[in-house]
Amino acid sequence: MATSEKQTMVVGIDDSEHSFYALEWTLDHFFTNFPANPPFKLVVVHAKPLPSSVVGLAGPGAAEVLPYVESDLKKIAARVLEKAKEFCISKLVSEVVLEAIEGDPRNVLCEAVEKHHAAILVVGSHGYGAIKRAVLGSVSDYCAHHAHCTVTIVKKPKIKH
Numbered sequence: 001m002a003t004s005e006k007q008t009m010v011v012g013i014d015d016s017e018h019s020f021y022a023l024e025w026t027l028d029h030f031f032t033n034f035p036a037n038p039p040f041k042l043v044v045v046h047a048k049p050l051p052s053s054v055v056g057l058a059g060p061g062a063a064e065v066l067p068y069v070e071s072d073l074k075k076i077a078a079r080v081l082e083k084a085k086e087f088c089i090s091k092l093v094s095e096v097v098l099e100a101i102e103g104d105p106r107n108v109l110c111e112a113v114e115k116h117h118a119a120i121l122v123v124g125s126h127g128y129g130a131i132k133r134a135v136l137g138s139v140s141d142y143c144a145h146h147a148h149c150t151v152t153i154v155k156k157p158k159i160k161h
Contacts, residue, residue, distance in 0.1 A: 012143075
């Protein structure tokens with residue numbers, strides 16, 4: 001009998017505690033119990049915003065600011081992926097593909113699912129209220145409707161006082 005290729009799991013991260021909680025949850029539930037042979041290939045994807053989406057390109061001086069914004073976004077992406085790598089190593093998961101892809105997180109994550117033929121996409125939930133979600137657009141909601149795989153939305157438990 002031929003050995004079957006492992007399915008791929010994509011985890012979308014940004015620099016929020018919610019996305020790192022989702023990564024931790026994923027590692028704890030799917031990887032740390034199988035240190036020698038995890039059931040999935042792990043791909044961690046960070047969507048790097050376009051400089052123009054951050055600056056807004058409004059008014060004079062925007063062109064001068066863009067190179068600095070681009071530099072900052074690259075540093076943030078490198079820091080986010082380095083933190084994710086250290087996180088995986090701390091959970092004894094050494095086989096992980098780390099990618100920073102420029103663009104809107106909704107599109108980046110759905111395209112990563114297609115590119116890697118992922119069976120599961122994991123995203124964190126920021127827990128925004130209805131108004132903030134309506135203004136910003138929910139990445140998890142978009143992915144749940146558009147990604148061509150199972151989507152797991154991990155919510156960080158609220159701390160009770």
